Amino acid sequence: MERMIVSMQDPDMGIKMRNQRLLITVIPHAMTGNDIVEWLIQKYGISEEESLHLGNLIVKHGYIYPLKDPRSLVLRADESPYRFQTPYFWTSTKWPATELDYAIYLAKKNIRKQGDLVEHEKDNYNLLHKRINHTWDFVVMQAREQLRAAKQRRKGDRIVIDCQEQAYWLVNRPPPGAPNVLEQGPERRSCHTTQVQLTQNMDYYKREIEYCSKAMARTRVKSSICLEGYIKFSEQYMPHDPIMSGCLPSNPWITDDTTYWAMNAPTVPTPTKLRVERWGFNFRELLSDPLGRAQFLDSLKKEFSAENLSFWEACEELRYGEQSRIPEIMDSIYQQFLAPGATRWVNIDSKTMGQTLEGMKTPHRYVMDDAQMHIYMLMKKDSYPRFLKSELYKNLLAEAVIPPETKKRVFPFMRKQRHSSPSPALFLAAGDAEERSRGPTAAPVPEEES
Amino acid sequence: MCDQTFLAEVFGPCDKCSKDKPLRPVYVESEQLSYCSLCVEMMATEGLRENETLASLKNEAESLKGKLEEERAKLHDVELHQVAERVEALGQFVMKTRRTLKGHGNKVLCMDWCKDKRRIVSSSQDGKVIVWDSFTTNKEHAVTMPCTWVMACAYAPSGCAIACGGLDNKCSVYPLTFDKNENMAAKKKSVAMHTNYLSACSFTNSDMQILTASGDGTCALWDVESGQLLQSFHGHGADVLCLDLAPSETGNTFVSGGCDKKAMVWDMRSGQCIQSFETHDSDINSVRYYPSGDAFASGSDDATCRLYDLRADREVAIYSKESIIFGASSVDFSLSGRLLFAGYNDYTINVWDVLKGSRVSILFGHENRVSTLRVSPDGTAFCSGSWDHTLRIWA
Secondary structure, three states: OHHHHHHHHOOOOOOOOEEEEEOOEEEEEEEEHHHHHHHHHHHHOOOHHHHHHHHHHHHHOOOEEEOOOOOOOOOOOOOOEEEEOOHHHOHHHOOOOOHHHHHHHHHHHHHHOOOOOOHHHHHHHHHHHHHOHHHHHHHHHHHHHHHHHHHOOOHHHHHHHHHHHHHHHHHHOOOOOOOOOOOOOOOOOOOOOHHHHHOOOHHHHHHHHHHHHHHHHOOOOOHHHHHHHHHHHHHHHHHHOHHHHOOOOOOHHHHOOOHHHHHOOOOOOOOEHHHHHHHOOOHHHHHHOHHHHHHHHHHHHHHOOHHHHHHHHHHHHHHOOOHHHHHHHHHHHHHHHHOOOOOOOOOOOHHHHHHHHHHOOOOOOOOOHHHHHHHHHHHHHHHHHHHHHOHHHHHHHHHOEOOOOOOOOOOOOOOOOOOOOOOHHHHHHHOOHHHHHHHHHHOOOOOOOO | OOOOOOOOOEEEEOOOOOOEEEEEEEEEOOEEEEEEHHHHHHHHHHHHHHHHHHHHHHHHHHHHHHHHHHHHHHOOOOOHHHHHHHOOOOOOOOOOEEEEEEOOOOOEEEEEEOOOOOEEEEEEOOOEEEEEEOOOOEEEEEEEOOOOOOOEEEEOOOOOEEEEEOOOOEEEEEEOOOOOOOOHHHHOEEEEEOOOOEEEEEEOOOOOEEEEEEOOOEEEEEEOOOOOEEEEEEOOOOOEEEEEEOOOOOOOEEEEEEOOOOEEEEEOOOOOEEEEEOOOOOOEEEEEEOOOOOEEEEEEOOOOEEEEEOOOOEEEEEEOOOOOOOOEEEEEEOOOOOEEEEEEOOOOEEEEEOOOOOEEEEEOOOOOOEEEEEEOOOOOOEEEEEOOOEEEEEO
């Protein structure tokens, strides 16, 4: 932010400052709110709304303060005068705004104009009085000294200094209800602490070297190919992106009509056209849609290779399952799919089978990974393309619906009643531990009326 | 006559090599020992050797890093915006707040969507974690955590549980129940234990495993039921602030970003760091994968968002503007990956065209920092949570 402030004050390119009139006194080196907004628009090519927002933030952080209404740190895009805060008071200097200083400030205000303290300031004043009572004489003495010194200055300077101080304290002791711009959240260990330097020992460098050597050896793809990939991906998915292309019949958030969700629920008799098309993008899309997966299973059944998908699903259950059940699940997979003479025997090459059997001696969740990958690739390279060319899929595409766009309501102010839907957690009571482990496929159909 | 100095020497077995020789006093870790002159020499050069090797290792590391950058640069034949020139520009963009969720009494720090596309869980500074049906804006569940600053929360894939954690250094899982007689806090399961605050958490493909990131510089994978640590990931030099799981079918990697300005990609099976990117100038607050899984975006305190490609192994785009001077706290992609939504500490949300690198729109509405932002699972809307105590759904 400070870079911006400095460039604002640049004599040539910065904001033109003039002597501003404040009632009867003339304040030098001031500018109007309008000037600030205009300059921001010009310099950064942003809209007026954004420029006003940005300007407001600068004022809230205390880098520019208003002269006319110093109690509120707000930027007004009109003729009200503003000035740049002196770097002494910048928030980034991180000088602690001590209680003593605050007490002196409040005492000054109190002495100068009885009853000038705002409600919360009065409270703070009393609190401080109690807390640092022992140095109270010092506080009052300091306050009086500063006031006396101030009387000897010109009126213009006095106003400026008052406003500067006021702005500083508004930032450091915000009134209740106003957001505290200095708040940062829980402290983070940044890079510059000694903690990190301690680890710059031999181990750290050895690890770096190891990592770099491995990284050198990895195969990289040309940028042009990767970037083309993004373009293709965006083009392919653009019609499916509701934010970009809208969705039919309508976006539920905009029209309060949940037909879109009802029509795209995990299990519907007739899926939408976009959905069926998406299954053709890649194998992952097909598997991640429960309806698509079910259709794929049907097609596999016709080819007598349904056990492949079941095996894959069982392996997923092993990978993401409970730690304590791993030996049990692994055994069940073996019995069902891998053992000689198993009811749903899957066709894996002997090398992978050997490795898997070897790995099974020490059960762990990744023991089926090689076999799972083998079967996955088999489905992806073989069964999936056949599915896409099959009659089954073609029929699905043909029968898929394209929902009509919801006609614009005649009375736009009549809000549709928003119905709630049953929470997925309600089905927890049904005791479907199996369902839970398989994840999203168990989500129930939200019942809605359109 | 020549000058000769005679040292009064002790003769005896050396403390190191045990040979009988004239001994010299030597101090090792404030203990006085007696070494023979040979051993004294060896000790002196050893110390020297260690320093030498540290310096030489450092040099080797630096030079390798340089060579790595060169290798990476060799394959960089074109910039993203050049390739994107032939893509149509996006038209006028209108997104408005469609729902405002009020109910948190303090800053909202984190939120996550449920797979049913309408429920969300959100957590705040005062320890409250609330589950909403954001479509109707009804609150469905509320839990009060025993700690403040609940910086991480996540919805389970089944929709039956939530996980959250923060300054208590733990990640706890709460099963969601509608039983009015049951106190949700009673069934709480304490899963993860870190030595510093929890900054992010996420379920993997099932309700049984949770991945966490912490201020102690590590990430960890836990088994929910037993609380057992399955794998830990070391490598960040400072607090880890965010993580995201890769959307790949083989589901084995995730990316994390931290205060050491690095974004690291990990293999969940082995715990090894596969790739690492260090181009940001400040803490990385948020990382999110591109929908295809080939890239990820990061948002940082240096007021920029960047796109890193995993196959090209480099940063391929920077999303920044001179007028944006506040850090980005949270980023997410739209469903097609064409838009990047980023929430900033200047209370605004900027929408970037991922391919062209330009800003499409700026959204105002929040009255304090935007701390969290997620696109809904079906891409129909996104939700932003802010320090102004509210959450907004935009569409």
